[in-house]
Amino acid sequence: MGFLQIASAHKAYHTPEGAQVRALDDVTIDVRNNEFLTLLGPSGCGKTTLLKCIAGFEDLDGGDLLLEGRSLKGVPAHRRPFNTVFQNYALFPHMTIAQNIGYGLDVAGVRKPERDRRVGEALEMVGLSGFDSRRPAQLSGGQQQRVALARSLVLKPRVLLLDEPLSALDRKMRETMQIELKNLQHSVGITFIFVTHDQEEALAMSDRIAVLSNGRLQQIGRSTEVYDTPANEFVANFVGTSNLFTGRVTERNDRLLTIETANGRRLAARSDGFAVGDGVTLVLRPEHLRIAEPGEGGAGCTIEGTVKDAVFVGSIVHVHVDVGFGRTAILHHRHERAGASAAVAPGASVRIAYSPESVHLIAAAGG
Amino acid sequence: MFRGFKTFRLWPTLFNAYGFLFLAFLYLPLGLILLYSFNANPINMAVWTGFTLDWYATIFGGAGVKGSFDAAFTEAPERIFAVVKNSFLVAVSAATISTVIGTVTAIALARYRFVGKRFYQALLILPMLVPDIVLGIALLVFFVGAGFQLSLLTIIIGHVTFLSSYVFVVVSTRLAGMDTTLEQASADLGAGPLTTFRRVTLPQIMPGVVGGFLLAFIISLDDVVITYFIAGVGSQTLPLFILAMMRRGLRPQITALAVLIILFSFVVATVGLLLRNRKP
Ligand SMILES: Nc1ncnc2c1ncn2[C@@H]1O[C@H](COP(=O)(O)OP(=O)(O)O)[C@@H](O)[C@H]1O
Ligand SMILES: [Mg+2]
Numbered sequence: 001m002g003f004l005q006i007a008s009a010h011k012a013y014h015t016p017e018g019a020q021v022r023a024l025d026d027v028t029i030d031v032r033n034n035e036f037l038t039l040l041g042p043s044g045c046g047k048t049t050l051l052k053c054i055a056g057f058e059d060l061d062g063g064d065l066l067l068e069g070r071s072l073k074g075v076p077a078h079r080r081p082f083n084t085v086f087q088n089y090a091l092f093p094h095m096t097i098a099q100n101i102g103y104g105l106d107v108a109g110v111r112k113p114e115r116d117r118r119v120g121e122a123l124e125m126v127g128l129s130g131f132d133s134r135r136p137a138q139l140s141g142g143q144q145q146r147v148a149l150a151r152s153l154v155l156k157p158r159v160l161l162l163d164e165p166l167s168a169l170d171r172k173m174r175e176t177m178q179i180e181l182k183n184l185q186h187s188v189g190i191t192f193i194f195v196t197h198d199q200e201e202a203l204a205m206s207d208r209i210a211v212l213s214n215g216r217l218q219q220i221g222r223s224t225e226v227y228d229t230p231a232n233e234f235v236a237n238f239v240g241t242s243n244l245f246t247g248r249v250t251e252r253n254d255r256l257l258t259i260e261t262a263n264g265r266r267l268a269a270r271s272d273g274f275a276v277g278d279g280v281t282l283v284l285r286p287e288h289l290r291i292a293e294p295g296e297g298g299a300g301c302t303i304e305g306t307v308k309d310a311v312f313v314g315s316i317v318h319v320h321v322d323v324g325f326g327r328t329a330i331l332h333h334r335h336e337r338a339g340a341s342a343a344v345a346p347g348a349s350v351r352i353a354y355s356p357e358s359v360h361l362i363a364a365a366g367g
Numbered sequence: 368m369f370r371g372f373k374t375f376r377l378w379p380t381l382f383n384a385y386g387f388l389f390l391a392f393l394y395l396p397l398g399l400i401l402l403y404s405f406n407a408n409p410i411n412m413a414v415w416t417g418f419t420l421d422w423y424a425t426i427f428g429g430a431g432v433k434g435s436f437d438a439a440f441t442e443a444p445e446r447i448f449a450v451v452k453n454s455f456l457v458a459v460s461a462a463t464i465s466t467v468i469g470t471v472t473a474i475a476l477a478r479y480r481f482v483g484k485r486f487y488q489a490l491l492i493l494p495m496l497v498p499d500i501v502l503g504i505a506l507l508v509f510f511v512g513a514g515f516q517l518s519l520l521t522i523i524i525g526h527v528t529f530l531s532s533y534v535f536v537v538v539s540t541r542l543a544g545m546d547t548t549l550e551q552a553s554a555d556l557g558a559g560p561l562t563t564f565r566r567v568t569l570p571q572i573m574p575g576v577v578g579g580f581l582l583a584f585i586i587s588l589d590d591v592v593i594t595y596f597i598a599g600v601g602s603q604t605l606p607l608f609i610l611a612m613m614r615r616g617l618r619p620q621i622t623a624l625a626v627l628i629i630l631f632s633f634v635v636a637t638v639g640l641l642l643r644n645r646k647p
Contacts, residue, residue: 057551077554090552094570103566104556155556 003068003191004031004054004159010062011049011215023049024060025215031159031193032208036185038194040202041212042238047195050212051161054193056080067158083152085162089144091136097123097147098132104155122150125184142173149184159191166201178205199239203227211235229360236283236362243284243329246364249276256356263325268301269359279364284354286318289331291344292353303329303352310344319344321352397629404622412619422623441620442612454588454605457519461526462584468527469534469583470576474568477542478550492536494529502529503596510597517599525597526587533586534579541575574642581639585632 011024023046031037039047052058054065056077065072072080083104091100098119105115123129126146136144145165152160165181166174182205185192196202202209203223211218211226211234219231230236233244247261255270259280269282292302305321308328317333331352333344344350404423408416428444476488494502506525515521549571553563569576591606598607605628612621 055551055555057554077551078557078559082555084552084555086548086552088546088548090546090548092549092552092567103553103558107556107558107562151556 002030002066003033005029005066006031006050006054006063007066008063009050009053009060009065011046011053011058011060013049022215024053026063027212027215027217028063029210029217029220031191034189034191036182036192036194036205036207038196038202038206038209039212040196040199040209040239041218043197045212046215047197047212048163049215051084051163051193051195054159055082055084055161081158083155083157083160085145085148085152085160085165087163087165087167089136089148089165091144091147091151093136096133096135097128097139100136100147101151101154104151108155118154122154125153126150141168142177145169145177149181153184153188153190156188157190159193160185162192162194164195164197166196167198174201181205203239209239211238213238230283230362232362233281236281236360241286241330243286243289243331244281245284246279246281249274249278249280252276257361265303265325267303267359268356269361270356271359271361274361274363281362281364283360283362284329285358286330286332288358289329289352289354291319291331291333292351301354301356305329305350305352307344307346307348307350309346317344321350323352400622400625400629403619404626406619409619412617412622422619423627425620426623426627441618442608447608447624450603450605450608453519453602457522457526457594457604458584458587460523461530461587462580464523464527465530465534465583466576466580468531469579470538470572472531473535473538473542474564474572477539491532494532495536497529499590499592503593506593507596517597517602519599519602521597521599522594522602522604525593526590529593530583530587533582534576537579537582538572538575541572541578545571577642578639581635585635589628589632 006027006029009024009027011022013021013023015021025046027046027050029037039050041047049058053060056072056075056079067081092103095103098116101122102115102119105118110118119132120129123132126149128143128146128150131139131143131147136147139147145168148165162181166177169177178201181192181194194205203226206223208220208222209226210220213234219226219235221229226235226239230239230242236242236244245259245261245265245267247259247265247267249257250260250266251258252275255272257269257271257274257280259267259269259282261267267282269280274280303321303323305323307319308322309318309320310333311318311320312335315335317335319331319333321329321331323329329352403412405418405420406412406415407419407421408414425441426444426447472491476484476491497505503525506521506528510517510521510525545568549567550563553567554560558566589606590604591610594604594607595610598604603611609621609624612618
């Protein structure tokens with residue numbers, strides 16, 4: 001029996017034009033106790049819908065939600081032991097910070113001395129002691145964010161739901177809050193379900209990531225799993241940057257496979273699975289590609305091309321290489337002091353090299 | 368030497384002149400009423416014969432009426448007091464009832480989904496578009512048909528029928544501007560629907576509710592046309608009373624009464640604005 005089970009959740013919306021949008025399409029996730037789970041996906045993929053269904057603001061059309069084996073069907077939002085941190089924080093503008101944080105306790109009938117003590121603790125936890133009598137409008141975005149957190153956490157929910165809580169903050173603040181949130185989750189020992197469309201944020205914070213697209217669950221796993229072994233092309237493209245080449249296995253030599261693409265390109269990869277004739281897609285991460293020295297690189301482990309662009313982003317240079325047939329590969333080249341980078345100037349002919357071990361293979365759909 | 372000439376600018380000057388004329392156009396009649404109400408000349412108000420507070424005094428019963436000629440044109444303070452009392456009774460009752468009905472309806476329409484919602488919304492706005500005279504006749508026909516004795520009660524019911532629409536519109540506007548996630552947040556923190564309404568929704572829409580009440584109050588207070596049809600013999604309101612006085616000509620006492628009404632409306636509007644601008 002899991003902790004919080006999302007069991008083949010279905011939810012459709014009807015647009016005013018009469019069309020039907022499948023916001024959730026057979027989503028099954030076993031949320032574990034005390035984990036930091038991130039729902040990751042592009043805008044419109046159904047993340048908020050799933051969060052609303054868990055919180056109880058929306059009902060599922062099909063499937064079920066089970067908390068420790070008990071169905072949440074028919075349980076209204078105000079009776080669910082979950083709390084939400086809203087994207088716009090949704091602090092009550094007519095109440096002080098202390099009243100905002102004490103609201104849930106007050107509604108639950110907690111007496112004033114006890115309530116004041118717990119509100120004080122919560123304020124301290126988020127570093128806002130002394131802000132009790134201010135109004136939400138008098139706080140910065142980051143401070144409002146902390147109040148929203150404190151207001152939810154003071155109730156000690158079983159699950160804390162966070163809908164893109166960092167998206168309204170500037171970059172520096174966001175990075176600080178990412179670390180703080182993660183530490184907070186560890187110290188309070190509450191399950192966090194965190195929604196974001198930012199894959200870097202997801203990778204930085206999560207114990208596990210559930211990738212959603214078009215209302216369907218694409219993959220769920222630890223951050224490194226999702227990044228290193230994406231389940232399909234969508235995940236490979238959405239989480240990090242990928243160079244994808246699709247073809248058919250033409251040779252198998254022990255664990256070394258040769259894959260031939262439709263354009264006749266022959267590429268090597270090492271893998272335990274797959275047999276001759278299987279359709280596969282190679283996933284090559286930019287950091288696993290390098291520019292080969294003259295004469296270096298075994299058969300099938302190089303790709304010829306011409307440098308199109310070299311984008312300097314600091315410690316590394318993103319090199320865009322035209323590899324023919326209208327395809328561009330991206331590789332991360334370590335930045336050298338000026339003068340040493342002539343090899344990656346636009347127009348230069350280069351050979352890209354990679355190790356067959358670094359390739360991840362995805363079974364081609366229907367292949 | 369040419370400095371004055373050089374800094375003369377045509378457009379700003381014209382705009383200022385326009386602004387001045389427009390304000391004069393708006394306020395000249397009101398200013399005249401104010402002036403006349405202090406004019407001692409009892410026969411021709413346009414001819415200034417001296418300053419007096421007598422006309423105000425006659426309203427409050429502080430000064431006797433001097434000649435028998437004047438007496439024919441002034442009303443006794445008790446009469447005035449009675450109709451003012453009627454007007455306030457009607458305005459307060461009608462505004463209160465309409466505020467409750469209008470607010471509840473606005474919330475129901477804004478927060479719940481049901482069949483025929485749009486149609487219902489249109490129906491609610493209709494009474495504001497129907498000409499007063501039509502509404503007045505319709506109400507009269509209804510009251511007579513239903514066997515009502517025309518009285519203050521019929522005026523109150525009549526006013527509620529169209530004032531509810533005004534409150535509905537004002538509160539709906541406020542609700543539309545309200546962040547619905549606040550109500551979700553309240554439920555999320557464990558509050559049932561009633562607690563959420565009392566502690567989150569109501570404080571948020573309060574300025575709209577108060578504004579709606581004051582609007583309804585003022586409209587009810589100075590309504591003539593509809594009230595004219597549904598007022599009974601003993602249920603004259605202030606506007607009807609003034610209308611009746613006017614039949615015998617425009618007398619100075621009326622101008623004094625008018626100034627007091629303007630003053631009162633001004634106070635109500637100021638209170639309304641203050642309440643609306645008050646920080647939450
Ligand atoms: N109330 C609604 N009515 C109609 N369509 C909706 C409604 N809410 C969400 N949708 C649609 O459902 C899909 C998923 O939305 P949402 O869960 O908000 O996505 P996300 O949070 O991942 O950006 C989108 O296509 C969106 O347009
Ligand atoms: Mg969303």
